[in-house]
Amino acid sequence: MGTWDVGLFDNDTAADFGGTLDDAAEAERPGLVRDALVRVLDAEDPLDQHLAVEAVAAAALVAAQGPGGRPVTSPYGPDLPVPELPAGLRDLAVRALDRVAAEPSELRELWAETVEYPRWLRGLDRLRRVLAFPAPQPVARSWARIDAWTRRHAPASYALLAPPADPVEVEAAQDAMGVRFPADLLESLACHDGITQWANLLPGQPPMSVAGMLAHWRMCVEIAGDDPDLTQPHGDGEDDEPWWHPQWIPWAQSDGDSQVIDMREGPGRGRLGTASHDETGHFGDGWPSLAVYLTAVADALDQGTEADEMTPYLTPQGELWWDSPGETELNGEPLTPAPAAGGASGRG
Template identity: 65%
Template sequence: MSFLVPSVRLSWDRIDAWLRVYAPASYELLAPPADPDRIEAAQEEMRLRFPADLVESLLCHDGLLKWGNLLPGEPPQPVALIVDHWRMCEEIAGDDKDLREAWGPSGEPWWHVRWIPWAHGDGDAQVIDMREGPEQGRLGTACHDGTGHFGDGWPSLAAYLAEVADVLDNGGMVDGCVPYLTRDGELWWSFEDDADLNGEPLTPAPAPGREAALAARAGRSLAELLGPPVRSAGDGVAVIEAVASDWGVVLPADYVSVAAAYGDVLDLRLRVLLRCPGPACVRGGMEPSAGGRPVRALARPALAGRGAAVGSHDRGRPALLGRAGGRYLERVCVPPGVG
């Protein structure tokens, strides 16, 4: 089943609206739209056409006015810095086959001429893959000291921005990160349980859409929320109670009746209802962790493409990585206090 991805402009409109209300200082970091002539000139220099969703994004915001943690990945860059980063990587890779050819578990090179570094920071880039083929336009990561990675990316920039907008509105996580607010009221993406920034506590960001939906559902019964039953409760009650007895637990009667009536579709409907990002399920329910909270299986390894898993991919080529990384770091100056 395929789903229609919202337009980039719609997603940026949602992100902008959220920032204006809940993180106005972060909203002020967004640059105005890019000059269409500069976008065209960039494509001519890079000798490739930008995908429509990147052009649309740049016509919403030409990156950021200064560094900010506004997205769960790398910060978006203006057209000029996209070209600068692309040109730098091209110069570093040069005619070095070790940097141009695919290798390792990811099956990707260190750099490819048809990667667009639309967002970058701290040495790594989130790139749009414009190589010919069915996956053209997908997002991945080009690490400064490793190979490219696309297995933990998105099929398009539009899909990525739509997910960001949806999580800001409705809660959840993107690439293992959740949105917080700093003490100064700025948006800050971090790991789910990493609610501290330089010794200052981070506050979970509001999720207005989720809060409104929960308020609307508050007066409705579980049966109303789940929709028509798929079968009569009948014998299912006895089966569920027998299983519960084997586990040594006592289930509430209303839960037993609902579970019996909805059977195997109960967990799926609850996931849709609660917008759960894929819990591990046991016998039609959520497997509790030692702390009593649901175990959640991330759709992607947390920030695997942003350097966290570099060692596992780069084993066996220390000389290559040292050479490429050294060339890169000679050209990149990471601002102090950023990272």
């Protein structure tokens, strides 16, 4: 297999797969994508490298059609569009990627012998993460589910949710920042103007009030100033970011580290990332939008599952607490796994 880079289509087998899709009738292309994924799951050990490469390419095409997916723009990928793929292929693609990355896999073994192995693994991890994003619900619906769950199971946390933000204050903050807030942030603020005091209410940083968002934004803009070490990306890769950018909206914050919404022009507009107080910004393990993030949080509470690699628990004081899976105590007191809503997702 001729390989010239770590891109998902940067090898002969993947490029041939793209050509096969172009040669097929439009109605046949979804079936070819599915077949590439199924062949990996049905294969005997060790997994053949060519089957693995086709499955990774197919997973990239599936991911491109979902939340946070990036279009396949490689010149070695298919030139013709792939019709809308069934939603069920997302789970199939995740399972196929897990099979490719597990042992025994010829493709994994080949990459493990190169200096690009960590970069190849990061590409698979990012692709898998995108495939696992839920389809976003309206933000108001996600907050209604979070509210209902905390009201029932964590009343101490529910009591800390602030009422809706003042629309006049929201408009003034946008004018001061020179950035228009995305629709999902406006919808979130119309539900809650952050929380009234610090609480571990979300798997990431706790949401701020409009006043808090503006104050944190002003502080970061003032610190960054015109210093190129803080305002310019470090490196020239697609994941290299500055310490701060004035078109980042800090919507959640704790100990100086903020979860920001990127409002720069481009395909990443509206995505969530992290701006740490002592590191550059980072979006590689973020979320495609606030709407997707809050949907995942609501799903995790309703289903008793993880969100952002964190699990919901309850403290003896009736508080919601997010922590790593498998934790049993906090400061010497027991943590109880948060109860699921009887298997219902609340998505109705």
